[in-house]
Amino acid sequence: MKHEDMVKSLSERVPLLKKEWLGIYRRMGEHPHAPKWNTLCGDRLFEADLESVRSFEGKLQKERLNFRELPPESIILWCSEMERRSQWFESVLNGIDIKNDWCRITPMTRRDMQSKLEQIVPLDADLSRLVVNPTSGTTGHPIPAPNHPAAVGCYDPLIQYALRMNGLNTDCSGDKVAAIQICSQQKTIVYHTVHSYLEGAGFAKINLEQNCWRTDESSAFYINDMHPVFLSGDPYSFLDYINRGIEYRPESILSTAISMEKIVRDKLHGYFRCPVVDMYSLNETGPIAYSCPHDPSKFHILPNDIFVEVLSGTGEPVPEGERGEIAVTGGRNPYLPLLRYLTGDTASMNYGECSCGEISPAIVNLGGRKLVLFYGKSGKIVNSIDISGIIRSFPVYTFSFIQRSDYRCTLKIAAGGELTSRSAKFMKEKIESLFDNEIKVEIESENILLKEKTMPFICELEL
């Protein structure tokens, strides 16, 4: 690509692009061992968006939110405003005194988000800036959530905050590679870009899968030469990184998408010898909580514009320490205001200031989405993210994928009439190809929606 074309293409995706940011961008893109990039991406931030991200960052630092079972005043006011703008809020809050009747408010479910999205999106929301970030779909409920570049831009200050609280002292901004996101999937998008919020610091999303690189050693050379401040990814991708013997050790590890078992954390910690930060984050909500530096099994609420509670099956907050379903209210996504949104994950709450200095409440005993691997008969490992990636591209509401002890796989799906038998067959063939066609996949359609708490991935193989 000619230099002028490259600049034009990048500035369409990074509208605030500065000439001095091109150096790092080119270094990442044109490195002799760079991945085979397959897409282009940018932060899409305009000046006003960046200002709002910076304003969010300022409040994130200075106005930490401390609450207990009931929402703080800022969340009540926000709900009142939304009542005037969103049909969902208007109907759910009809006849409700938000402050005094909080527990009577019907929680929003993932099914509502799938089937009644138009009621949730505020009537005055300008759809022209809408973006849709893909989800890895580890929950069994693939939700294509609408988002806004400014809200996505807030991931950067949230991540920076979580890393800093866990001991990262290095500035991620400026002429350097701030982060590389490690994926380990058969297929995913890979790109490199620069982030305006970080003054043009570089970011790359890469896939360790061998066919994404020029040589067997390219991934190791590339990561080492890029020298990213931190690596992000999921536990499986980090384990794959270690198995491949990639030696580069960043200053911090940020793990998301799949819950990290203690044994995995210890392994990562031992290998990377740097803080390992776990973040609880959903596509629909953005980052919710980060692992405490003093007790990583505890997750402090991260943004200061959300209210998190743990509810019983009847929508009542459960007492501190008791397990229930996590519900989130608030947020900064202008297309997706959340009102007691049930995430499908279970945990208990822990209130009060922590020894680490954080004053926001914490989620403990988080029963998030587990890492599940499937196997071909010749030993090939298939990551659940690859399977959900395929299912996500079809109109499926919920699913559950089970591998039996004899290797046979069953995919139970709940889908609308949009999923034809032809496309279901196509989906089955694509999943079978992940297993090099050694394994047969049976698709079972459920007449009723699968229960929200159905485990999305189950492997019964005993290896």
Place this chain on the structure above:
Amino acid sequence: MKEGPSIEYMLDRLTAIPAVFMKEFNKAGGSGTGLELSAIVNDLLLDTGDKPLNPDEIKKLENSANKKNYRKLIVILCHAYHDLFFLENRPEPGLIRKFFFSQKLPALGAVVDSEELFISDPDRREELCRLALDAVNLFPGGEDEKRAKERLATLDSIERKKILDRTREAQQRAREIREAMLRQEAEEAASKMSRE
């Protein structure tokens, strides 16, 4: 509220409207063989024991030609009220006048294509008869007040139009959101350093 004539009685009265009531209006200040709205209304008001229209009210009626179907609705109602029942059981003075100059009739006129629907369409005809009774604090004979209110609510054209408009708007909004989502799913998202 008091009991008035039965709804069937009112419907028969409305169906039997003379053709002359459906003629065109004379132009303001002009003369001709068409309808003279102020005169028709004045006749009704006087015959039901009310005061005649004042100059302001006459002017309002003359200047209401741009309100769709409004003037014809008044003419139809004049015929409905100019019935022996109302002439003998005079409504409280001011109620008919208040009804004619309320926002209800222009709004009602605006939701139908033609005023003739209030004669020819059974639901619209019943709605107008019930409105006419309700405006003078009467409920149809043989019913009770509660049932009358409920029946009127089910026939409410203005509310129905609002619901239809809201449904249409919601459908349009849903379509816009779906289209924006599909368009954007096919394009690139905004870059972020973590995944879910």
